[in-house]
Amino acid sequence: MLIFPNRYRRFALDDVVLEVNGLSKHFEGLVALNALSFNINKGQIVSLIGPNGAGKTTFFNLVTGLIKPTEGNVKFMGRPVTRTRGRVRWLPPFIITAVLTIIGTAVALACLGGTWYTCTLGSVAVAIAFTVVGYLRLPPTSLRPDQVAALGISRTFQTIHLFNQMSVLDNILVGRYTQTRSGFFDSIFSTPRKKREEREGFQEAKQLLDFVGLKVGFLENAASLSYGDQRRLEIARALAAKPTFILLDEPAAGMNPIETIHLMELIHNIHDLGITVLLIEHDMKVVMGISDHVVVLDHGEKIAEGSPAEVRNNPRVIEAYLGAAN
Ligand SMILES: Nc1ncnc2c1ncn2[C@@H]1O[C@H](COP(=O)(O)OP(=O)(O)OP(=O)(O)O)[C@@H](O)[C@H]1O
Ligand SMILES: [Mg+2]
The missing domain is CATH 1.20.5 (Single alpha-helices involved in coiled-coils or other helix-helix interfaces)
Structure with a gap:
């Protein structure tokens, strides 16, 4: 059985997990994100939607430390993840x-x-x-991606980013990096700690494969998996870091309707582990069926947020993204 640490212990039920305040990102002259502010509460499934180029992936990259903001800040469970010099x-x-x-x-x-x-x-x-x-000695403007992962934030990528030449097992073990303590010395001398962590890693990888519904051999190359299985392996790797908060960038992209239904079940199961979920998705059936809260971006600006029903009926969202047919 998968056991996730309860990092929420000091939080009451409705507490804010992610706090985004006036977050902007400029690429030269291009404003990819403009003064974005919103909150995500503990235990929610939140969808971030909007047309192509709206700034959704840019937001994920900011939160996970891949790029630094031009302005604004993000806090995760009260701790700054990004902060501009002031x-x-x-x-x-x-x-x-x-x-x-x-x-x-x-x-x-x-x-x-x-x-x-x-x-x-x-x-x-x-x-x-x-x-x-x-x-x-003051903290840097953004945490590094590994520091963000250590805080309990994991992600998947819009275009699959697996270690293609590595096995399924090794891809998952890389995700466990923040959970292990063994270092150079432990590896050289094969210490009891190293052996124990290897055993635990193997056990947990098996549980994770079951959890995401992957029926493939441990030693298969990641590159040899089908597209849908690669997406599942990416999710398993993200879960191996035992996150409190997971960001999924278009996990249903390229999946057929049956695979999409299974993916929705998987997202529900991830949520049931006590993990807060932020999802970027273009498939409105997934978004409307699964989300507690929806945030809509257009040209880097937040144009609406609310429950799926509120967002679906919002004239600005219909005009910019959904179209009259929805
Ligand atoms: N590293 C970069 N350098 C320059 N421009 C970038 C960079 N990353 C993103 N952009 C631009 O920022 C804007 C927002 O891109 P982003 O990838 O965040 O959009 P998106 O909402 O994820 O779109 P999609 O639904 O197509 O994935 C786009 O105009 C994009 O071309
Ligand atoms: Mg994107």
Whole structure:
């Protein structure tokens, strides 16, 4: 049985898991995303929809640390995932500078007997050095993708990104990277920890293959799987990181109607594990059938959000995306 860690423990039922605030991304002159703001609550299945080029995948890339935002920020369970440099980031080092300068001058005058201006110059130099170090030590503007994964966010890609020359098993084990502690030393000396983690990885990979409904050999090459199976393997790899929040970029693309129904069941099962789901999807049957909440983008702007019924009947959404037939 698959067991997922309960990272939500400190959250009440309706708490916000993902907080997006004024998020923008410009590629040279092109505004791919413009001041996007919305929240996702714990345990929701949320769909992000919109016409081609609306900025949906760009949003996934921002949240998972593949690209950095031009402006705005994203918080996951209260922790910043992306953050643009603002004046506030300079403030703590400057306050420390001022305090250090005053203390340094006082100490130098009292204990060392120097003249007040040589002491001040010395302590200003120390304080400036402290400011620079303080600034350099501040967190980067975006977490790296592996740091995002360690926070409990996993994703799949619009175009399948498997390690094609690796086996099904190895593809899943790569996904477990954030769950293992063995390092170089453990591998060289094949320590008990390494052996235990290998055993656990093997067991869990088997469970994950069952869970996503993949009936293929462990040692088959990922590239030799059918398209639908490759999509499932990508989902299994994403789940191997034991996420709290999973982002699926057009998982039903290229699937036939039967495969799509099975995929919807799988998304429900993922949700039942306690994982919050954000889905990009063009298939409106999937979106309307599965979502608790829908966010609609057009040309990088949010044009609507609400329940599937509200969004389906929104005149702006009909005009920009759904068309009158829906
Ligand atoms: N790395 C990049 N460099 C330059 N432009 C980019 C880059 N990535 C995306 N874009 C542009 O940003 C816009 C939004 O692209 P994005 O891939 O986010 O759209 P999308 O909503 O996912 O579309 P689709 O439904 O076709 O997948 C598009 O105009 C795209 O050409
Ligand atoms: Mg896309």
